[in-house]
Amino acid sequence: xxxxxxxxxxxxxxxxxxxxxxxxxxxxxxxxxxxxxxxxxxxxxxxxxxxxxxxxxxxxxxxxxxxxxxxxxxxxxxxxxxxxxxxxxxxxxxxxxxxxxxxxxxxxxxxxxxxxxxxxxxxxxxxxxxxxxxxxxxxxxxxxxxxxxxxxxxxxxxxxxxxxxxxxxxxxxxxxxxxxxxxxxxxxxxxxxxxxxxxxxxxxxxxxxxxxxxxxxxxxxxxxxxxxxxxxxxxxxxxxxxxxxxxxxx
Amino acid sequence: xxxxxxxxxxxxxxxxxxxxxxxxxxxxxxxxxxxxxxxxxxxxxxxxxxxxxxxxxxxxxxxxxxxxxxxxxxxxxxxxxxxxxxxxxxxxxxxxxxxxxxxxxxxxxxxxxxxxxxxxxxxxxxxxxxxxxxxxxxxxxxxxxxxxxxxxxxxxxxxxxxxxxxxxxxxxxxxxxxxxxxxxxxxxxxxxxxxxxxxxxxxxxxxxxxxxxxxxxxxxxxxxxxxxxxxxxxxxxxxxxxxxxxxxxxxxxxxxxxxxxxxxxxxxxxxxxxxxxxxxxxxxxxxxxxxxxxxxxxxxxxxxxxxxxxxxxxxxxxxxxxxxxxxxxxxxxxxxxxxxxxxxxxxxxxxxxxxxxxxxxxxxxxxxxxxxxxxxxxxxxxxxxxxxxxxxxxxxxxxxxxxxxxxxxxxxxxxxxxxxxxxxxxxxxxxxxxxxxx
Numbered sequence: 001x002x003x004x005x006x007x008x009x010x011x012x013x014x015x016x017x018x019x020x021x022x023x024x025x026x027x028x029x030x031x032x033x034x035x036x037x038x039x040x041x042x043x044x045x046x047x048x049x050x051x052x053x054x055x056x057x058x059x060x061x062x063x064x065x066x067x068x069x070x071x072x073x074x075x076x077x078x079x080x081x082x083x084x085x086x087x088x089x090x091x092x093x094x095x096x097x098x099x100x101x102x103x104x105x106x107x108x109x110x111x112x113x114x115x116x117x118x119x120x121x122x123x124x125x126x127x128x129x130x131x132x133x134x135x136x137x138x139x140x141x142x143x144x145x146x147x148x149x150x151x152x153x154x155x156x157x158x159x160x161x162x163x164x165x166x167x168x169x170x171x172x173x174x175x176x177x178x179x180x181x182x183x184x185x186x187x188x189x190x191x192x193x194x195x196x197x198x199x200x201x202x203x204x205x206x207x208x209x210x211x212x213x214x215x216x217x218x219x220x221x222x223x224x225x226x227x228x229x230x231x232x233x234x235x236x237x238x239x240x241x242x243x244x245x246x247x248x249x250x
Numbered sequence: 251x252x253x254x255x256x257x258x259x260x261x262x263x264x265x266x267x268x269x270x271x272x273x274x275x276x277x278x279x280x281x282x283x284x285x286x287x288x289x290x291x292x293x294x295x296x297x298x299x300x301x302x303x304x305x306x307x308x309x310x311x312x313x314x315x316x317x318x319x320x321x322x323x324x325x326x327x328x329x330x331x332x333x334x335x336x337x338x339x340x341x342x343x344x345x346x347x348x349x350x351x352x353x354x355x356x357x358x359x360x361x362x363x364x365x366x367x368x369x370x371x372x373x374x375x376x377x378x379x380x381x382x383x384x385x386x387x388x389x390x391x392x393x394x395x396x397x398x399x400x401x402x403x404x405x406x407x408x409x410x411x412x413x414x415x416x417x418x419x420x421x422x423x424x425x426x427x428x429x430x431x432x433x434x435x436x437x438x439x440x441x442x443x444x445x446x447x448x449x450x451x452x453x454x455x456x457x458x459x460x461x462x463x464x465x466x467x468x469x470x471x472x473x474x475x476x477x478x479x480x481x482x483x484x485x486x487x488x489x490x491x492x493x494x495x496x497x498x499x500x501x502x503x504x505x506x507x508x509x510x511x512x513x514x515x516x517x518x519x520x521x522x523x524x525x526x527x528x529x530x531x532x533x534x535x536x537x538x539x540x541x542x543x544x545x546x547x548x549x550x551x552x553x554x555x556x557x558x559x560x561x562x563x564x565x566x567x568x569x570x571x572x573x574x575x576x577x578x579x580x581x582x583x584x585x586x587x588x589x590x591x592x593x594x595x596x597x598x599x600x601x602x603x604x605x606x607x608x609x610x611x612x613x614x615x616x617x618x619x620x621x622x623x624x625x626x627x628x629x630x631x632x633x634x635x636x637x638x639x640x641x642x643x644x645x646x647x648x649x650x651x652x653x654x655x656x657x658x659x660x661x662x663x664x665x666x667x668x669x670x671x672x673x674x675x676x677x678x679x680x681x682x683x684x685x686x687x688x
Contacts, residue, residue, distance in 0.1 A: 049639070050635055051635075073642060073643045075639075076639055077641055081639075088630070090654050092656075093650060093653070098637075098640075102640040162641070
């Protein structure tokens with residue numbers, strides 16, 4: 001589904017990604033781990049199309065179609081979803097209005113009519129229940145004054161509404177207490193199926209107890225230096241990242 | 251002949267059309283002397299540093315329309331807030347149109363200044379209130395006073411409230427190549443009375459119009475006034491709006507100014523608090539493009555203790571538009587426990603747009619809470635990426651952010667249809683459909 005080949009990306013001439021290779025197939029969950037500053041969030045942003053980053057070399061494709069030239073919204077229309085590490089607060093636009101706009105714009109891009117209001121309401125009800133979101137919450141301004149946990153739950157709620165092909169969860173576990181973590185992880189697991197794929201970006205093993213990855217990759221200094229199965233995450237939890245760094249330099 | 255000379259010579263002709271024995275005429279005579287002495291304000295004056303009236307003074311404006319014009323309601327319906335039932339005071343080229351208006355004397359007076367000036371039943375109110383809060387030395391205000399003859403007269407007696415909101419609409423037909431209008435409005439809201447007013451100036455052609463308007467508003471003890479100014483005029487229409495508000499104990503006055511179009515708009519909005527526990531609210535949304543210019547000059551004078559004022563102006567400036575915000579707050583020594591808040595936030599969406607913003611605080615009391623803040627920025631790139639990553643195209647995402655930016659100013663609008671109308675104008679102005687009713 002997603003194929004990344006020899007990807008190099010920079011911001012203001014600072015090289016951050018230095019040759020990433022990654023292949024993600026439908027039905028798979030991949031975890032990307034690594035120390036601070038290794039390029040994890042950059043990788044997520046570059047896949048989603050953030051324009052501040054320059055792709056110097058390499059390719060990203062989704063189902064065989066090159067993404068590099070596409071705007072963020074066009075990538076979203078093709079089924080890419082990024083759950084933000086720091087969701088932006090937008091006062092004056094309610095969660096409901098925001099999600100309606102997002103869904104109808106994506107439908108428009110696919111040549112579909114607006115979703116009928118009753119169907120939209122039903123979907124919102126269904127998906128907010130999945131994430132144990134209070135109805136009152138939906139009429140609040142997007143992310144404004146939300147707690148860390150509420151912001152992340154709201155991200156996964158949007159993911160549930162948009163049903164992406166490929167979801168990238170950027171440090172979705174940060175700022176979550178154990179109950180919120182469980183709710184968010186349950187939500188993600190219920191959304192997972194054989195036709196979609198998930199990339200989980202995280203520092204810690206903790207989230208991977210709930211969202212079990214098929215593959216684990218370790219990112220260090222802009223490159224994937226080690227790949228393995230879920231056991232690799234446990235090993236990292238136990239030993240830290242230093243041995244990986246050493247192995248990489250050797 | 252420049253405009254000042256033309257106005258001065260026109261005053262003599264004007265005197266033939268009014269009753270010189272009426273005490274109001276003494277005020278006119280005083281006022282024209284002041285204008286003759288001062289003339290139009292120039293950019294040398296601090297208050298007019300960023301707004302020039304020079305080009306307007308070169309236009310050969312007709313001071314009095316030559317012929318009476320008639321309009322069909324269906325042709326101008328869209329300029330009315332027609333979604334709800336209202337009283338209407340409508341002027342066409344400065345002349346009252348009884349055909350388009352709906353006035354009343356049923357418990358409240360919603361009628362004309364020309365009647366109020368001339369009929370004995372209004373004499374007392376005119377004596378007590380007329381020209382009492384308007385400036386007697388600001389040149390444009392005195393120019394208006396000199397030529398005062400017509401406008402809206404609204405009198406709400408104690409404990410009364412009109413059955414419906416009141417619309418004041420000034421239409422310019424373009425029958426004159428260039429027309430100057432000087433409406434004069436008086437709004438008196440007595441103790442514990444209430445009123446909601448919507449005012450709009452609209453030019454129907456590309457012919458030049460220059461309106462120099464003065465409105466006096468008196469809010470007695472416990473009175474409640476909502477005033478909405480809709481400024482979305484043609485690009486050849488200029489407006490100087492001088493509004494003076496006097497408030498007594500416990501009164502609440504809110505003025506919302508929506509500035510979306512016109513060639514040059516200058517809003518001089520002055521609040522004088524003459525009592526305790528007064529609440530004054532001044533809010534504005536300005537969205538400009540092309541070479542439009544809007545200048546908001548506000549004054550809140552806190553003259554008694556325990557009062558509040560809330561100012562919140564948001565501006566979005568595109569293309570070569572220019573904006574000015576100058577917010578002056580005076581807190582007298584006696585006005586302890588004053589809470590005065592002022593906020594002015596601006597977004598520039600073009601390299602060629604300009605905003606000048608200046609808070610001006612003169613605080614002589616020591617136990618007060620005064621805050622002010624002004625910001626000038628661009629759209630938040632992070633927020634834009636967030637929206638786009640959810641499939642919302644750049645243009646729509648930009649509009650959504652601008653809408654969100656301006657939205658909190660609309661929260662205090664108490665007539666839902668006004669809010670809807672303003673939202674529609676905003677959406678139209680931003681040129682988008684964002685999937686939900688803005």
